[in-house]
Amino acid sequence: MSNLSLWPIGNCQVSALIDEAAGFVWGCQPRVDGDPLFCSLLDPKDERAMPRGEWRITVENQAKAEQWYLRNTPILVTRLTDSDGAAVEIFDFCPRFQRSGRMYRPVAFVRIVRPVSGAPRIRVSLNPSTNWGGKDAARTSGTNHIRYLLKPQPLRLTTDAPVAHLLEGRAFRAEKSLHFFLGPDEPFVGNVGHTLAQMLHQTADEWRSWVRGLAIPLEWQRVVIRAAITLKLCMYEETGAIVAALTTSIPEAPNSGRNWDYRYCWIRDAYYTVQALNRLGALDVLENYLSYLRNIVDESKGGHIQPLYAVSGEPKLDEYEAEGLAGYRGMxxxxxxxxxxTQVQHDAYGQIILSNAQAFFDERLFRKATNDDFAALEKVGERxxxxxxxxxxGLWEFRTRTSVHTYSSVMSWAGCDRLANAASVLGLSDRAVLWRERAEAIRKRIEKSAWHEGEGRFAASFGGDDLDASLLQLIDMRFLAPDDPRFVSTFNAVEQGLRRGEHMLRYAAEDDFGLPETAFNFCTFWLIEALHLVGREQEARELYTSTLERLTPAGLLSEDSDFATGELWGNYPQTYSLVGLINCAGLLSKPWSAVR
Known part of the structure; x- marks a missing residue:
């Protein structure tokens, strides 16, 4: 079983990861890129009798743990059974539903414990951390609540369980349903049991209604639905930002030092996310993200746009190390x-334009793009x-070297090409001609400078001979057709140089940290797409099927896989990987007409 057997819950404001034994081991507040109140996933150095940065419910003499999501929701059920057969079921979720004409998605986590057989004895241990795992949160308590003095905002646990047992970590019999609401530091209005039971039903209905609107493929439906739900969990709905992953610092390979904080909005990752969800018809995510992008574009004033921003849109993301945490498995x-x-990554300009392009054509949108939007987007096109x-x-964010990367240049071409399309639909014929001419000029430059004449293929950089899996994106961006001999020769070279059995490397050359030790899951999906598009359909299906065998019990993937053992590494759940699950299912599935 994968060491990343973690189950995300969330409400597009906050999220948490729950381990195989009903422990909240990761979660930040008041938003996904905030200070973690749950941080035991990254091993707090200063251990206490009650583990720091964790919320765990256990049964005495536990013999078995089973987990599943309620169908078509991110509501997790964990059944814990003791050696005598006594059992409880724990329902974990973050509330999300329409209330008073708007979406209710508080900074809150709900746990409902229901005894289902026998007389189980349970222990509830809640010890949130503050200051990045540096210390336990101070607390005060009342008759039915415990206040945790977290920053930037305190939280209150309201419960109908005995508060003294919680404070002392004492085991007690679970003879009736118990309810826990960890949320805003304010009095809880109403009966906590009745209210949380109602929240559970309302949250389930909200998610099931959203899933019901998805246009999913016939095959691998559950895989696609779970990936789509989790991609939505990676959206910070207040601003429309989409984070690359919910975690920080899970290494890309053991003891590699490739430990990065992915709880931010990368323009590139978000582009691929909205592209995948658009294919399923989830236009709400696109519309929210376009609002986020419009603010980014406005603030750039026609100048440099960063590769990533905080979910608030804050541009400054100074990097430092959290001294209170030892790291994932101590790494x-x-x-x-x-x-x-701080890096320069020119592909961002094309991705902003590509993300916006649909808004000029799609009549379903609440806010269809206007001439003013086009004028603002032209500033990005100029860049x-x-x-x-x-x-x-480059897209792999090398820290110590730069090149003219083919992928970045092709994204610039795609941006100019899509601006020409948008100008045409708006009736701006002179602008359409301008952007079409610029796209053609970029195409000629790429075809000249990125072509490796000696090997008859494209290279990953101008004038280079390097290979990069992103060359497979030449067809997805419509720069080349799948049957173009130039793509076929490039694909053959990339497959030969970067494929490792059922896995695909980003690149095989040394980088800032040495030779790559793991494969990048998204690149494996690019390989599957390319196999399908060049007519190697059976190979594509077999590779996709084998990739599904590496899904975590929650049905998800992290960023990387060990290409020898298949073990998952890297931040989790990774939007890139979930995008691959969705895109490949759509390409490979039998049509719905097959069952009609």
């Missing part, structure tokens, strides 16, 4: 912030045009 460092925000043949850090 530090734990990094907070990400210095990649794409200006920077298309300039060196950058």
């Amino acid at each position: 530090g460092p734990v990094r907070v912030g990400n210095a990649a925000y 794409a045009w200006t920077m298309h043949d300039q060196p950058d850090a």
Whole structure:
């Protein structure tokens, strides 16, 4: 079983990861890129009698633990059974439903414990941390609540369980349903049991209604639905930002030092996320994200746009190490912030335009793009045009070297090409001609400078001979057709150079940290897509099926896989990987007409 057997819950404001034994081991507040109140996943150094940064419910003499999500929701059920057969079921979720004309999604976590057989004795241990695992949160208590003095905002646990037992970590008999609401530091209005039971039903209905609107493929439906739900959990709905993952510092390979904080919005990752969800018809995520992008574009004033931003839109993400945490399985460092925000990555301009392009054509949107939006987007296009043949850090964010990366240049081409499409639909014929001419000029430059004549293929950088899995994106971006001999030769070279059995590397050359030790899961999905598009359909299906065998019990993937053992590494759940699950299912599935 994977060491990343973690189950996400959330409400698009906050989220938490729950381990195989009903422990909240990761979760931040008041938003996904905040200070973790649950941090035991990253091993607090200063252990206490009650583990720091954790909320755990156990049964005495536990013999078995089983877990599942309520169908089509991120509501987790954990059944804990003791050696005598006595059992409880724990329902974990973050409330999310319509109330008073708006979405109710508080900074809150709910746990409902229901005895289902026998007389189980349970222990509830809640010890949130503050200051990045540096210390236990101070607390005060009342008759039915415990206040935790967290920063930037305190939280209150309201419960109908005996507060004294919780404070002392004492075991007690679970003879009736017990309810726990860890949320805003304010009096809880109403009967906690009745209210939380109602919240459970309302939250389940909200998620099931959202799933019901998805246009999913016939095959691998549960895989696609779970990936889609989790992608939505990675959205910070207040601003529309989409984070790359819910965690920080889970290493890409054991003891590699490749420990990064992914709880921010990368323009690139978010583009792929909305692209995948658009294919399922989840336009709410697209519309929220476009609002986030419009603010980013406004603040750039036609100048440099960073590769990533905080979910608030804050541009400064200074990177430092959290001294109070030893790291995942003791493999530090734990990094907070990400210095990649200072990098130059020119592909971002194309991705902003590609994310916006649909809004000029889609009549379903509440806010269809206007001429004013096009004028603002042209400023991004000007940057794409200006920077298309300039060196950058590339999509893999090399920290110590730059090149003119083919992927970045092709994204610039795609940005100009899509601006021409948008201008045409708006009736701006002169602008359409301009952007079409610029796209053609970039295409000619790429075809000249990225072509490796000696090997008859494209290279990953201008004038280079390097291979990179992103070259497989030449067809997804419509730069080349799948049957173009130039793509076929490039694909053959990439497969030969970077494929490792059932896995795909990003690149095989040394980088800032040495040779890559794990495969990048998203690149494996790019390989599957390419196999399908060049007509190797059976191989594509077999590779997709074998990739599904590496899903965690929650049905998800992290960023990386050990290409020898298949063990998952890297931040979790990774949006890139979930996008791959969705895109490949859509490409490979039999049509719905097959069952009609």
